[in-house]
Amino acid sequence: METIKKDILNYLNNKSFMDGNTQLNDNDSLTQNGIMDSIGLIELMDYICEKYSIEIPEDMLTPENFDSLQGITDLIVKLTE
């Protein structure tokens, strides 16, 4: 789980211009904290589907599942189990 979280954090660092010193807690909202917008979310989804060879079911695509490091990590764990 920590590896997945680190991978997503790396992605965000690389793609979202998140400052190196930005403190992002596991449950912080990516959209409310100005890290992601809807286009960024689409790109992140694409990355996750490709990297983890999963498809994200439509009903799981909600802010609860996809708007925080923890939510995204849990989602990937659930879909790769």
Place this chain on the structure above:
Amino acid sequence: MSKKVCEKCVLDSEIPGITINEESGLCHFCETYAPLSSEEKDEYVARMEELFEEHKGKHKYDMIFALSGGKDSSYTLYKLKNKYPFLKILAVQFDNGFTSENAVANAKKMCEIAGCDYFKLTMEKDILYDTFRKAAESHDVFPKVAKYRASDICNTCISIIKQKLIEQAIVQKAPFVVFAFTGAQSPNPIINLSANFIQWSRKLFEKQLQEMGIDDRDELFLIKKDVIENIGNDAPIMLHPLCLWDYNENTIIKNLVEIGWLPPDINDSNSTNCTLNSFACYNHLDKYDIHPYAFDIAGIVRSGDMSREEGLEKLHKELSQPLIEEAANKLKLKLK
């Protein structure tokens, strides 16, 4: 520290957030660049064609197409209809109050040539000017990543277009919404939208509008709530076919002019259709020190579709002062 320019693209160390690796001489984006291979592009094209086969002809329109009348959308519409003549397309041109005369003429002309229906989405000029004034005056409403993708004014305008075109697709039951984004602007050629995601995107944009001081209670800019509620299980699919095709600006313009498209009537190296664009660039540079086209141009250069020299020239070309002044006057904003 002296300015360093990436040896492959056009990004430089003076752009906030960009560092150039001393050893490789490259920016981070060039170092990690992984373009779609030709096999992957072929797979996407095949997938897109399967989707056309699966969904075509079921309703009045197969596709709602975002047509600005500029070179990219004019070319994409023309090529799409040439390759897939069976597609029934409604091309929507959003008149943001700054659409050039030639852009309107070109949009109509392209629809005539391609055999598509044309719809001009208009709003009251005062409302549009007020909206873009507030976008110009706003700070940090859009996430940091969005500031590299486009100016605050363009992000606002593009968001309105997306909202209204998705709304139109749902109302018309059209299975596809198409935008002419280049690979650098959007690397995802096929995006399966879902009701949840559409709702979420709407909420994000609504919050951005509110932060600018815009209360869109009449849902002029946002997808109407009752439309989303009736979406059912058939959310439209968003397509970006241009990012699957070879892209060369000069060739595209040359080919378009040959079929009757009018060359741009505005002096803006980054837009062939919008007279607000120069001001939007000026405003964005003034607020964030980021040229809103730097990443787009860098992406086109990185992919090999434009030479680095051309890219650098385009990026550093002086913005049109008359266009900046004209737009500032309309928006009742003072220039520094």
